[in-house]
Structure formats: C-alpha cells, structure tokens
Amino acid sequence: MTTPPKDLACLLARDRADIAAPILRKVPFSPPELIELVMQSGPEHHIIIAKRADLTLDVWLALARVAARRAQIEDTVKKTAREAPKPVTGFSEAPPPSFEAQQAPEPPQALEPQRTTAEPSRPEKVQEKAAGQMPEQVLEQAPEQVPEQALHHAPTGNGPAPSQTHGHDEHKLISTPYRQPTIEPLIDKSDDSWQFETRRDGTIHRLSPNAEMAFGRAAPSLYGDQFAAALQAHAAAPVDDEISPAMARHRPLRDLIVETRVGQEAPRRWRLRAQPRFSFPDGRFEGYSGSARDMDMAAQPARPPKSPEDLLDRMAYAAERLSLSTTSPELEDYARTMRDCVEALKTMPMSVRISASPMSGITDSD
Numbered sequence: 001m002t003t004p005p006k007d008l009a010c011l012l013a014r015d016r017a018d019i020a021a022p023i024l025r026k027v028p029f030s031p032p033e034l035i036e037l038v039m040q041s042g043p044e045h046h047i048i049i050a051k052r053a054d055l056t057l058d059v060w061l062a063l064a065r066v067a068a069r070r071a072q073i074e075d076t077v078k079k080t081a082r083e084a085p086k087p088v089t090g091f092s093e094a095p096p097p098s099f100e101a102q103q104a105p106e107p108p109q110a111l112e113p114q115r116t117t118a119e120p121s122r123p124e125k126v127q128e129k130a131a132g133q134m135p136e137q138v139l140e141q142a143p144e145q146v147p148e149q150a151l152h153h154a155p156t157g158n159g160p161a162p163s164q165t166h167g168h169d170e171h172k173l174i175s176t177p178y179r180q181p182t183i184e185p186l187i188d189k190s191d192d193s194w195q196f197e198t199r200r201d202g203t204i205h206r207l208s209p210n211a212e213m214a215f216g217r218a219a220p221s222l223y224g225d226q227f228a229a230a231l232q233a234h235a236a237a238p239v240d241d242e243i244s245p246a247m248a249r250h251r252p253l254r255d256l257i258v259e260t261r262v263g264q265e266a267p268r269r270w271r272l273r274a275q276p277r278f279s280f281p282d283g284r285f286e287g288y289s290g291s292a293r294d295m296d297m298a299a300q301p302a303r304p305p306k307s308p309e310d311l312l313d314r315m316a317y318a319a320e321r322l323s324l325s326t327t328s329p330e331l332e333d334y335a336r337t338m339r340d341c342v343e344a345l346k347t348m349p350m351s352v353r354i355s356a357s358p359m360s361g362i363t364d365s366d
Contacts (some may be wrong), residue, residue, distance in 0.1 A: 017044035192297035216262035
C-alpha cells in the first residue's frame with residue numbers, strides 16, 4: 001500500500017471504519033494527529049486505533065476520556081428514558097374488545113307496550129323515560145307520549161349528530177381578564193424625604209408616597225418612566241443631566257442636589273443618595289435604591305412640641321418608621337425600646353410626666 005500524503009490521510013481516516021481501516025493501521029500518524037482523530041471519530045475507529053503498536057500514553061488517555069464520556073451519555077439517556085412519564089393511551093386500562101365482539105350486533109331492546117287505558121300520561125314520567133333511551137327509541141314512541149322539548153331537540157336526518165353540535169360547548173374555556181400584579185410602594189422614612197427604586201434600564205420601579213411632593217403626581221402614575229427624565233421634566237430650571245451618566249456606569253449617587261417645582265409652589269431642593277443593587281450570588285446589576293430629602297425642611301429647626309402628649313406621639317411615630325425602614329438588628333432593638341418607653345410614659349400620671357420632662361417652656365398648669 002502506498003502511503004498517501006499526511007493531510008490526505010487525515011481526511012481519509014475520518015471515513016467509514018471499514019474504508020479507513022488500512023489507513024488507521026499503517027499510516028505513521030503522530031500522537032497529536034492520533035488524538036485529533038480520536039476526538040473526531042466513532043467507537044469503531046477507536047477499536048482500530050487501539051490495536052496500533054506505536055500508541056503513547058497521551059493517546060491512551062484520549063481513548064479513555066472519549067470512552068468514559070460516551071458511557072456517561074448513554075447512562076444519562078437510559079436514566080431519562082426510565083424517568084420519563086409513560087404516555088397516556090386512554091382513560092381505561094381494560095384490554096380492548098376482540099374483533100368478533102366489535103362486529104357482533106347488539107341485541108334489540110324490547111320496547112314497553114303503549115298504554116291502552118284512558119288515563120292520560122304524565123309528561124314528567126315520559127320525559128324521565130326518554131332521557132334514558134336512545135334518540136331513535138324516543139322517536140318511535142307515540143307523539144302524545146313524547147314531551148314537546150324532546151321533539152324540539154330530536155335529531156333529524158339532515159342535521160349533524162348531537163356529539164358534533166354540542167361537543168364544543170362542553171369544552172369551552174372560560175377566559176378571565178388579566179390582572180396586573182400590584183407593586184407595593186416604598187415606606188417614607190421621614191416627613192421631608194421620599195424613597196425610590198429603579199430597574200436596570202433606569203425606569204422607576206417603586207416610589208414612596210412622599211414622592212408626590214417632588215413630581216406633583218401620585219407615585220403609581222410614575223412607574224415605568226425614566227427616573228432622570230422625570231426629574232428633568234419637573235426641574236425648576238434647565239440643568240445638565242448628571243443622573244443618567246452615573247447610572248449608566250453603575251456609580252453611586254452621593255449628595256446630588258436636584259431642584260424641582262410643582263405648579264405655582266416654591267421650588268424645593270432635594271439631596272439624592274442612591275446605591276446600585278446587584279443580585280446574589282451572580283452579581284447581576286438590577287437597578288438603584290436611594291432616597292431624596294428636602295434640604296430646606298432639613299435645615300429648619302424642629303418644631304417644639306405643644307404638650308407632653310405631642311412629644312410622645314412624635315416619638316412613637318419615629319419608632320414605627322424606624323422599625324419599618326431598617327434591616328439592622330441594632331436599630332430594630334432601638335426602635336422597639338423607644339416604643340416600649342413611650343407606652344410606659346403614657347401610663348404614668350400627667351403630673352409625674354410634666355415634672356420629669358426636660359422640655360423647656362412646658363410648665364405644670366395644674
């Protein structure tokens with residue numbers, strides 16, 4: 001046998017095993033070429049290659065890896081075939097009737113003799129009997145014994161069979177209107193701030209109720225709008241967009257001042273703080289979570305309480321907001337302690353609360 005060129009021999013060796021057998025046995029392939037042939041041929045080729053006397057350890061390892069992979073695939077296919085549900089061929093597991101039983105004619109059923117007495121027949125009894133008989137048997141009765149409803153619905157020779165006319169009505173699907181899932185709003189952490197969440201494309205996903213102070217619209221009506229575009233649309237004066245470039249680079253927003261105006265109201269300056277959100281554990285970017293606080297209201301001094309009851313109500317409200325907005329165990333414990341303290345102070349007599357109060361300007365009027 002004349003040895004063909006090496007490149008032609010590599011192509012011929014990938015032919016059918018019975019044709020490529022002489023080439024696989026006698027052509028002096030190098031170990032890398034044999035490994036490539038092992039990866040691109042079938043099990044019949046591998047048996048012929050394994051009979052060569054010049055195989056190195058690398059070639060034997062390649063043969064072993066391919067055999068192991070093929071065995072694993074076969075086991076997976078067998079396991080999938082065992083676990084696959086069996087197809088349902090019918091609702092009954094009883095064996096089908098034989099051919100003779102199918103061809104045998106049904107015995108004729110004897111009809112009840114008709115009434116000969118003068119007693120009038122009752123329509124409800126005739127209707128019950130007609131319901132248990134075949135349509136042909138119903139029509140064979142006397143017309144005066146068949147109710148009017150049965151005569152009206154009796155099949156004729158020209159009309160379709162009952163199974164053809166009423167089969168689709170029994171299996172009609174009841175269509176229900178699609179209900180869009182409700183999105184829970186965020187919780188306001190203070191009277192002078194609001195919270196927001198965006199999706200990865202920069203659209204508004206959720207807002208807290210206080211966001212209406214900045215946009216002049218209810219929070220749900222803004223869902224799906226671009227967050228930066230919504231702030232630009234309600235800006236008190238045209239300014240450069242600094243939010244979109246930062247969100248495009250997944251950078252946090254730190255103390256970004258945005259001024260908005262709603263109608264004829266005075267402009268409000270909001271301090272934006274936001275952090276990008278990433279999924280766990282794959283680290284996929286999901287959007288932003290942040291807050292906006294009214295800088296003018298934050299700079300104003302706190303309103304002095306009108307009475308000890310007013311101060312306790314403000315403390316209880318602050319504790320409730322803190323417990324709802326935080327995920328820190330320490331802050332949750334602090335809010336719970338402050339709430340218990342308020343409840344304890346409310347049970348004390350008014351004179352004791354006023355004498356122990358450190359508030360200035362509140363004196364005991366009793």
